[in-house]
Amino acid sequence: MDIEALIPSATRRARARCVAIGDVLVGGASVPVIGGPCAVEPDYVAHALAAAAAGASILRGCVHKPRTQPEAFQGMGRAGLELLDEAREATGLPILAEPLEVDHVAELTPHVDVLMIGARSMHNAPLLRAAARSGLPVVVKRGMSATVDEWLGAAGYVLHEGNDRVVLCERGIRTFETATRNTLDLSAIPVLRERTDLPVIVDPSHAAGRAAWVPSLAMAAVAGGADGLLIECHPSSADALCDAAQAITPRTLAEIVVACELLAAVARPAAADTVEECRAAIDGVDSALALLLERRATVVAHIERIKVSEGVPIRDHRREADVAARVARLAPQLGRSGATAVMSAVIDACLSKALAHV
Ligand code: PEP
Ligand code: MN
Numbered sequence: 001m002d003i004e005a006l007i008p009s010a011t012r013r014a015r016a017r018c019v020a021i022g023d024v025l026v027g028g029a030s031v032p033v034i035g036g037p038c039a040v041e042p043d044y045v046a047h048a049l050a051a052a053a054a055g056a057s058i059l060r061g062c063v064h065k066p067r068t069q070p071e072a073f074q075g076m077g078r079a080g081l082e083l084l085d086e087a088r089e090a091t092g093l094p095i096l097a098e099p100l101e102v103d104h105v106a107e108l109t110p111h112v113d114v115l116m117i118g119a120r121s122m123h124n125a126p127l128l129r130a131a132a133r134s135g136l137p138v139v140v141k142r143g144m145s146a147t148v149d150e151w152l153g154a155a156g157y158v159l160h161e162g163n164d165r166v167v168l169c170e171r172g173i174r175t176f177e178t179a180t181r182n183t184l185d186l187s188a189i190p191v192l193r194e195r196t197d198l199p200v201i202v203d204p205s206h207a208a209g210r211a212a213w214v215p216s217l218a219m220a221a222v223a224g225g226a227d228g229l230l231i232e233c234h235p236s237s238a239d240a241l242c243d244a245a246q247a248i249t250p251r252t253l254a255e256i257v258v259a260c261e262l263l264a265a266v267a268r269p270a271a272a273d274t275v276e277e278c279r280a281a282i283d284g285v286d287s288a289l290a291l292l293l294e295r296r297a298t299v300v301a302h303i304e305r306i307k308v309s310e311g312v313p314i315r316d317h318r319r320e321a322d323v324a325a326r327v328a329r330l331a332p333q334l335g336r337s338g339a340t341a342v343m344s345a346v347i348d349a350c351l352s353k354a355l356a357h358v
Helices: 044-053 077-091 102-111 125-133 148-160 188-195 204-208 211-223 250-267 275-310 317-330 332-357
Strands: 019-021 024-026 033-036 058-060 095-097 114-117 138-141 166-170 200-202 228-232
Touching (some): 019 166, 044 058, 044 077, 058 077, 102 114, 102 125, 125 138, 148 166, 148 188, 188 200, 200 211, 204 228, 211 250, 228 250, 250 275, 275 332, 317 332
Parallel strands (some): 114 138, 166 200
């Protein structure tokens, strides 16, 4: 079975250029998750550590917040900058922040690793140019009413300044639908694949507007070929000073990070030009195999308990032969003998774990 044939070409990331944010590659073999609270708050270092422990590769570190209402918390501003330094030191992770005005670019640049142009600022050409000239990579979010062409035009302002480290971020657009905060436009991914080689990440948080809906939008985005995710996460979301309703817990973030590894391994092209690229692809497949083996061991532990309670023999050699035959059909390159060898090792490993529990 050629699993790649089942994956629409638009979902393959082969044509995306790689943009390095610190030492994290966006558009490469893995699907990095940018996580953290919507806004930097006084407890930011603890929030950053929680996001890092959950597997985030890059931290959100927004000290300036573009709020709809002037009475709302506008971010810690300059007072938050030293928290960014502390979080970078404590986690070793790169940090993303949003400048709202041209002067913020120089202020943020020493403290962060990537600048984000927010949805409300996508049409602000002077801000796009200033962000480009910082020398940092720039994430350009889609304006809430922007067409794909207008969005690419905004990215073009950064590229025209000679900064080719641009990442596009779909965050939902405004439609007639009001059930969600915005309507996540995943069709933008295949459309952009035809128009640009820039990597595309997806922000399910500002699209959903509600924490419970974030995981499924995140997974749909990765299945659809997103090169990364931008997700709001807060250890005590009810207390978040900004966008509390859409903040997921670190535990949910950790589940999304693991699920991303699984999906990314399947969507990644099997053919690569260099040993390093091939090894990255192999590592991805091995991660997926490990997660599936862990799941298999759990199911086996369960069936063994049932067998013991019903007095059914633990081993069933006919069933084991059927398992090997099915795997041989699905993995013809292994051949019948290869499939039998692999599955008998897998069965033995899962069984000994199960027997330790009965
Ligand atoms: C954000 O990500 O912090 C944000 C304000 O989102 P958006 O610009 O997409 O509304
Ligand atoms: Mn937010």
